[in-house]
Structure formats: structure tokens, C-alpha cells
Amino acid sequence: MKISRTGAIAALATAAVLAMSSCAANESATPGSTSTASESSLSGTLTGIGASSAATAQETWVAAFQTKNPGVTVNYSPDGSGAGREAFAGGGADFAGSDRAMKPEELTAEALAKSRCDASQGALNLPIYISPIAIIYHVEGVTDLQLDADTLAGIFAGKITKWNDAKIAALNPDAKLPAQAITPVHRADDSGTTQNLTEYLQAVAPSIWSYEPSGEWPVKGGEAAPQTSGMVDTVTNGTGTIGYADASKAGELSVAKIKVGDTFADPTAESAAAIVDKSKRLTGEGRSANDWSIELDRKATGDVYPIVLLSYAIACQKYSDAGTAERVKAYLSYVASEAGQQDAVKTAKMAPLSAKLSTDVEAAAATIS
Structure with missing residues (x-):
């Protein structure tokens, strides 16, 4: 399945209220947008491939983002996490969706040599979807x-x-x-x-x-x-x-x-969401300061559910093309924001990132260049 501007129309038609509220709520919060959608300076195509678990959330995000940024076409193909990581590393996608973070050995300059990244700057794992x-x-x-x-x-x-x-x-x-x-x-x-x-x-x-x-x-x-x-x-x-x-x-x-x-x-x-908040962020081992890989504590007790997927957007820290960088930064900053998370809660029934994690991930996305 490919979610394009045409496909997003169906999502907007079945969730008109959502699309309208997203446009109003995020008008000033989404990077690349100013006071009205028509004033957005972003243009071009953004390609993502990855996790099928987040397909409904991605449909929602694509529809709302394109409403605010009509010059951008976002294509997301939910072909699976492995396919997404492979496409990203091989230069077939601007970003990947993955139900696991990329491992340190997948973040090296050698591993990213064919990607759309400046490979020397590595890549980021940004949590965007909890379920x-x-x-x-x-x-x-x-x-x-x-x-x-x-x-x-x-x-x-x-x-x-x-x-x-x-x-x-x-x-x-x-x-x-x-x-x-x-x-x-x-x-x-x-x-x-x-x-x-x-x-x-x-x-x-x-x-x-x-x-x-x-x-x-x-x-x-x-x-x-x-x-x-x-x-x-x-x-x-x-x-x-x-x-x-x-x-x-x-x-x-x-x-x-x-x-x-x-x-x-x-x-x-x-x-x-509770088990994610009880888990720890991974640092070191080749991960950059802006990487937000999290090791889930499967043994946590209390009011938690232990079999959880934390889905990531995987993006370059620095892109070879400046226009691609601006589109990815804008899209992922919106996705990680409180407004973006709440938009997807309404359609995908996902658990939103906590307020702190949302702020941290949005700030990390803003460093993409």
C-alpha cells in the first residue's frame, strides 16, 4: 500500500473533522508552515517505507501534513520494518518506519554509505508510535x-x-x-x-x-x-x-x-505507554546525542502491559540534499509533536508519547539538516 496525496484524500474524507482540527491546531506549530497552509514554503516529494503496524497513524499524519503543506507529496509504503530499514540504508527512502531501533552496527558510515545521508553524520532513531x-x-x-x-x-x-x-x-x-x-x-x-x-x-x-x-x-x-x-x-x-x-x-x-x-x-x-516511561534511553555505542533509542523493560511490573512495540522514524542526522532535509525535519517534527500524536490517537488508537518524550523527540527532529 502506498499512501500518497491522492490516497490521503480518502483519509481526509473519512476524518474531515480531524483534518480540519489538525490544520487549525498545528498551523503555527508545524515547521515549514506559517499562518496559513497556502504560505508554506515547503515543496517536493517525501518518501518513507516501513512498519505496517503504524500504517493508520501514517495515513493520518500524511493527510494533516499535506493539508498544511500543499506543495509536498508524502508517500509512505507500509511494507514492514525490515523492508523500511533496508530501503533507508540502500538509498530507496528518505526515512524509514521501524518497530525496532537501528543497531549501532547499522548506524556506521559504512552501513549508511548508499543512503541519502551524509554517512559521516550517522542516523537517528526517533520514537513516534507506541502500541x-x-x-x-x-x-x-x-x-x-x-x-x-x-x-x-x-x-x-x-x-x-x-x-x-x-x-x-x-x-x-x-x-x-x-x-x-x-x-x-x-x-x-x-x-x-x-x-x-x-x-x-x-x-x-x-x-x-x-x-x-x-x-x-x-x-x-x-x-x-x-x-x-x-x-x-x-x-x-x-x-x-x-x-x-x-x-x-x-x-x-x-x-x-x-x-x-x-x-x-x-x-x-x-x-x-506506562512501560515505555519505565524504560531507559540507550546512549553511547555509536549513537549520536540526538538519537532516542529506548530499551524497553519487559520485566517491569505495576500497571503495565509488557508486550509493546515502540515504533521509530529512522532519519539521517544530515542529508546530502538540503531540500530533503527540510521536508523530513518538518514532517517528523509534526509527527512527534503533541498535536501530531493526538491526531493519530484519534484514528490509530495508539498510545501517545508522554509529554516529556514528545518534547525531547521533537527537539531531536529539529536538529536534522
Whole structure:
């Protein structure tokens, strides 16, 4: 899917009030805009490729940004996090959307040599989108399901194969669990959602989940589905299926509660944002002063939900082309702003960045040149 100026018209048509309010609320706050949209000095095309989890949010941001900056065409293709990082590093995109930050070895001048960056200045990981990852399932007669980390790891590792397994039954004494085979569904593409789920399983259930965190599914067997929409469709149309997806895309599917401490947590926007605020920023190791990579604390307790994706915009610190730099800076500054975050909350049901993190990321985006 490519979100262009033409495609954005549909988003504006279905969310006219949002577009109008965004225009009014952000008229003076968005870089590149002055008192009216017609006075924006920005022009040209901006190309992004990446995370499908944030597709709805990107549609909203594109529509609102183009309303304020009619000389700019923004194209965002939600082809997956891995595809986004690859396109950015290879010079195929101005920015990437990724459900994990780029690693230090991906930020070196050598790794960015083919990108649109001044490679000597590196690249930035800027958090823009927080969402819980829902454990979605389709089991006839089961609408309430509770799982702990070990049991979830056992299911996805292929060690728990029946829905009436004793471990699942012990967590769900009132459920009528069928003697049905479990069909775990995983992403077929290199996915930031997979990366975040496997990070959680490795951190919280290491005795069961022996695989390193990865964007590529490490376990043989089960069914594979491309991108978020493919995952949701496969779980929906299967029997005895279980998978994982951005919670905002779960639709009518049943969603499991996950054990945190002594309670079971729902994947809400509030509980997802809470774990980000309890996590630490990564510094050093080749990351610039303006990089905002965050290491999520998967073991945090309290009013949190632990299976969370924090999606990043990946951009050059310095671009080879000054016009590209201005467009990226303006777009990402709006996306990270309080107004941009609230615009997307209304449509994507995401968790907004906290006020402090929003301010910090917007300030980092403003350093792009």
C-alpha cells in the first residue's frame, strides 16, 4: 500500500473533522508552515517505507501534513520494518518506519554509505508510535483467555500443542478449552512486531524460549502470514489459531490477557505507554546525542502491559540534499509533536508519547539538516 496525496484524500474524507482540527491546531506549530497552509514554503516529494503496524497513524499524519503543506507529496509504503530499514540504508527512502531501533552496527558510515545521508553524520532513531502487541486467537467457545509468559512461550515454541493442555487449563479454570490442536501463526516477513514479541519471550521466559530476539521468526512449523493484515486474516480465518499483532488492528478477534506480577493485564494504550516511561534511553555505542533509542523493560511490573512495540522514524542526522532535509525535519517534527500524536490517537488508537518524550523527540527532529 502506498499512501500518497491522492490516497490521503480518502483519509481526509473519512476524518474531515480531524483534518480540519489538525490544520487549525498545528498551523503555527508545524515547521515549514506559517499562518496559513497556502504560505508554506515547503515543496517536493517525501518518501518513507516501513512498519505496517503504524500504517493508520501514517495515513493520518500524511493527510494533516499535506493539508498544511500543499506543495509536498508524502508517500509512505507500509511494507514492514525490515523492508523500511533496508530501503533507508540502500538509498530507496528518505526515512524509514521501524518497530525496532537501528543497531549501532547499522548506524556506521559504512552501513549508511548508499543512503541519502551524509554517512559521516550517522542516523537517528526517533520514537513516534507506541502500541501494545495483542495476542490474538480464534478458538470456538473461548472468548476469555489468560496466559503467562512461560505458557505463551511454550505455545509459540511448539511445546504446548493442544488448547486443553494442563498449563493453559490451570490459568483458565472456568474456560471450556477444546481438545483441539493449536495453530501458532507468525509473521512471514522481517517484522518489528516479531522482534518485540521475541524480546519479551526471551527476557521473561528464558527457560522455555531459547531463541535470540529477532525480526525473523526463529521457530519451524506453524503458519506464516505477511504483514499485519495478513496475520489478522490468517488468525481470523483459521481454527485453533493464535498469533500477534498491533492491538489497534485486532478487530473482532479475541485478545488474551497477559500475566504481569500477580494480575493479568489487557493490552491498553495506557499500560503500553506506562512501560515505555519505565524504560531507559540507550546512549553511547555509536549513537549520536540526538538519537532516542529506548530499551524497553519487559520485566517491569505495576500497571503495565509488557508486550509493546515502540515504533521509530529512522532519519539521517544530515542529508546530502538540503531540500530533503527540510521536508523530513518538518514532517517528523509534526509527527512527534503533541498535536501530531493526538491526531493519530484519534484514528490509530495508539498510545501517545508522554509529554516529556514528545518534547525531547521533537527537539531531536529539529536538529536534522
